[in-house]
Amino acid sequence: MSIAASSTTSNPLVRVEHFGMSFGRTEVIQDLSFEIRRGETFGFLGSNGSGKTTTIRALLGIYQPTRGLLHIDGREFSPDNGDRLGYLPEERGLYQKESVVDVMMYFGRLKGLGHAASRKWSLDYLERVGIADKAAARIDKLSQGQQQKVQLGVTIMNGPELLILDEPTKGFDPVNRRLLMEIIEDQKRAGATVMMVTHQMEEVERLCDRILLLKGGKARAYGTVDEVRAEFGGTRIHIDTDGTVPTSDAYRIVATSPGRTELEVGNDVDTSTILSSLVSAGIAVRSFTPTLKSLDDIFIEIYGADATGVE
Numbered sequence: 001m002s003i004a005a006s007s008t009t010s011n012p013l014v015r016v017e018h019f020g021m022s023f024g025r026t027e028v029i030q031d032l033s034f035e036i037r038r039g040e041t042f043g044f045l046g047s048n049g050s051g052k053t054t055t056i057r058a059l060l061g062i063y064q065p066t067r068g069l070l071h072i073d074g075r076e077f078s079p080d081n082g083d084r085l086g087y088l089p090e091e092r093g094l095y096q097k098e099s100v101v102d103v104m105m106y107f108g109r110l111k112g113l114g115h116a117a118s119r120k121w122s123l124d125y126l127e128r129v130g131i132a133d134k135a136a137a138r139i140d141k142l143s144q145g146q147q148q149k150v151q152l153g154v155t156i157m158n159g160p161e162l163l164i165l166d167e168p169t170k171g172f173d174p175v176n177r178r179l180l181m182e183i184i185e186d187q188k189r190a191g192a193t194v195m196m197v198t199h200q201m202e203e204v205e206r207l208c209d210r211i212l213l214l215k216g217g218k219a220r221a222y223g224t225v226d227e228v229r230a231e232f233g234g235t236r237i238h239i240d241t242d243g244t245v246p247t248s249d250a251y252r253i254v255a256t257s258p259g260r261t262e263l264e265v266g267n268d269v270d271t272s273t274i275l276s277s278l279v280s281a282g283i284a285v286r287s288f289t290p291t292l293k294s295l296d297d298i299f300i301e302i303y304g305a306d307a308t309g310v311e
């Protein structure tokens with residue numbers, strides 16, 4: 001699979017072509033190209049500092065790109081079509097001294113909803129996310145997670161066509177994370193296109209149609225979750241033996257210690273043939289456990305010890 005050019009469509013909602021961004025002499029994005037199709041949930045992934053927020057800021061017109069083009073619906077971001085877009089930034093912030101419902105209604109009116117409609121929407125949403133009792137409370141009396149729920153509500157309240165969510169479930173417990181994933185799924189069902197940054201592979205598996213893995217400002221993997229799995233995936237096999245597992249072209253030995261070996265094979269390999277070959281070679285195999293590589297394994301393999309994302 002060739003990165004960036006593998007799956008162009010005629011009319012994507014977001015198109016990024018040969019995007020480059022430098023801060024002073026430091027080039028943080030290098031020739032990045034991708035597109036987001038209408039109605040899909042697109043996972044924009046990468047380790048810390050790999051350039052995700054910089055790309056989003058360039059899409060939103062906050063940064064002027066050094067090179068390349070970033071288009072939403074065929075043109076550069078403009079405040080005129082800002083209402084069609086909902087952005088949940090990485091750094092959260094709401095008016096602290098106002099009540100929850102007043103803040104939500106204020107944003108509702110900014111986004112063109114009437115007084116009654118924004119009040120009803122806000123109260124229904126607060127009920128849905130389990131904080132209806134906080135409607136009249138001041139924002140600064142809410143927990144961090146409760147404030148994040150309000151901010152997500154403000155982001156989605158006018159049903160934007162494109163949602164850009166930077167770590168929408170960051171800091172949530174598993175129950176609330178699941179609830180937020182359901183809300184994001186509802187947005188997609190209602191026709192929204194979603195671009196989301198997440199470090200949670202469980203969310204990627206559940207929500208994302210296609211993903212891009214950014215490393216050092218470049219696309220390292222791009223495609224559907226299955227395509228990325230096919231390119232980087234494979235099977236890990238844990239083997240307990242009495243003897244030593246020999247090297248072979250049929251597999252790669254990932255780790256070995258007395259009596260225990262971990263192998264890796266490609267997606268196309270029938271693991272039973274490896275077991276047969278070990279037994280035929282006279283090795284006493286006590287256990288043989290193949291497991292598919294998870295997205296977490298793939299992420300760790302791509303980023304390795306280099307958690308900064310800089311190559």
Ligand SMILES: Nc1ncnc2c1ncn2[C@@H]1O[C@H](COP(=O)(O)OP(=O)(O)OP(=O)(O)O)[C@@H](O)[C@H]1O
Pocket residue numbers: 023028046047048049050051052053054055090
């Ligand atoms: N305004 C700026 N001036 C200088 N360097 C910047 C600026 N904004 C970002 N950078 C640098 O660009 C690189 C990418 O940062 P960015 O915030 O886009 O990463 P990220 O992938 O969003 O990371 P994280 O997952 O930690 O939020 C980093 O090395 C960062 O220090």
